[in-house]
Structure formats: C-alpha cells, structure tokens
Amino acid sequence: MEISVIYNTNNQERIKITNHKEAYELIIKNWNLNIIEFQEECKVILMNKGNYVLGIYDVSKGGIDSSVVDIRIILAVALKCNATQLILVHNHPGGNLNPSSSDINITEKLKKSCELLNLSLLDHLIITRHHYYSLNEENKFL
Numbered sequence: 001m002e003i004s005v006i007y008n009t010n011n012q013e014r015i016k017i018t019n020h021k022e023a024y025e026l027i028i029k030n031w032n033l034n035i036i037e038f039q040e041e042c043k044v045i046l047m048n049k050g051n052y053v054l055g056i057y058d059v060s061k062g063g064i065d066s067s068v069v070d071i072r073i074i075l076a077v078a079l080k081c082n083a084t085q086l087i088l089v090h091n092h093p094g095g096n097l098n099p100s101s102s103d104i105n106i107t108e109k110l111k112k113s114c115e116l117l118n119l120s121l122l123d124h125l126i127i128t129r130h131h132y133y134s135l136n137e138e139n140k141f142l
Contacts (some may be wrong), residue, residue, distance in 0.1 A: 015053040017045070017087070020123055020134040027089050027127065030056050036129050040067040042090040044074050046083035047122075054081050064093060069106050071113050078119055086114065088124040097126050097133035107135055 017023050023045060031041070042059040057077045060067045067090060078086055088110060090103075099107075107124045114121045123136040 016051050017047060017053060018051055020125060020132070020137055023087050023089070023123065024125060024127060024132040026053065027056065027125070028129075031091070031127070033129060036091050036127075037093050037095070039063065040065060040091055040093055042067045042069050042088070044077070045087040045089065046078055046081055047085040047087070048082070049084045051085065054083050066102075069110075071106075071110050074110065075113060075117060075119070078114075079117065083119070085120045085122050086110075087122050089127060090125075091127050095128050097128060097131060099124075099126055099133065099135060104135070 015026060017026065027043065027045065030043075035041075040062040042062075044057050044059055046054045046057060048054055057074075059069060059074060062068060069088075069090075074086070074088070077083075088107065103124070103126065107121070110124075111121045123134055126133040126135075
C-alpha cells in the first residue's frame with residue numbers, strides 16, 4: 001500500500017477572524033437555524049496562522065441536550081486541512097448560554113490535545129440564535 005497526500009484549497013473568499021464576535025457571525029450564517037433550538041450540534045472553525053478561515057467542519061449532531069465531541073476526529077480534520085488554529089462551537093437548544101461542566105471539561109481536554117500537536121484552540125463558543133458565550137472571553141478557558 002502506498003499513502004499519498006494531496007492538499008488543494010479552492011476557497012477564493014478569504015475570511016479573517018480576529019475576535020469572538022466575528023466567529024459568531026460567521027458560524028451563525030453557516031448553521032441550520034431551523035433546528036438550532038431543537039437539536040444540539042457541534043462544529044469547529046479551522047484557520048491558518050494568519051486567522052484566515054480554511055473551513056467549518058460539522059463535528060456532530062446530538063439530541064436535545066447533548067452531542068458527542070470526539071477530540072480525535074477534530075484533530076484529524078485539523079491536521080488534514082493544515083489548520084493551526086481552531087474555534088470549537090456548539091449550540092444550546094434550550095437557550096441557556098452558561099457552559100456546563102461537560103462543556104468546560106471538553107474544552108480543557110481539547111486545549112491540552114491541541115498543544116501536543118502545536119495547534120491553538122482559540123475559543124469555545126456556545127451559541128443560540130441571537131447570542132453567544134465565549135469561554136475565552138469569560139475566563140473559563142483553562
């Protein structure tokens with residue numbers, strides 16, 4: 001067996017994210033607003049070192065109040081698209097923006113895992129249709 005790597009980006013639009021508000025505005029445009037209050041989903045924004053967006057990856061869809069986040073999948077996707085910076089995003093269908101203990105736990109695990117691979121987890125956003133909560137901004141980013 002032979003393994004080969006091909007890297008090609010067809011993205012002509014260069015979107016740069018410099019703060020959590022811009023990240024929220026980008027992600028809300030790429031979210032299915034018909035189910036944002038019904039089903040929990042998790043996505044990751046993948047960026048290069050210059051803060052330019054390489055893409056948005058749908059990590060998982062869950063139930064009413066949870067979604068499985070597999071760190072290995074997030075890291076595999078980040079490495080495959082040559083990303084160096086990530087922003088994790090998930091919605092709370094019930095509308096409560098406060099992070100749960102599970103939200104904080106997965107943030108800590110992903111941050112440590114990223115550091116091992118020389119990647120940066122810049123933030124973890126919890127979103128609703130009209131608002132967001134930035135774990136980084138609120139100093140919950142350990």
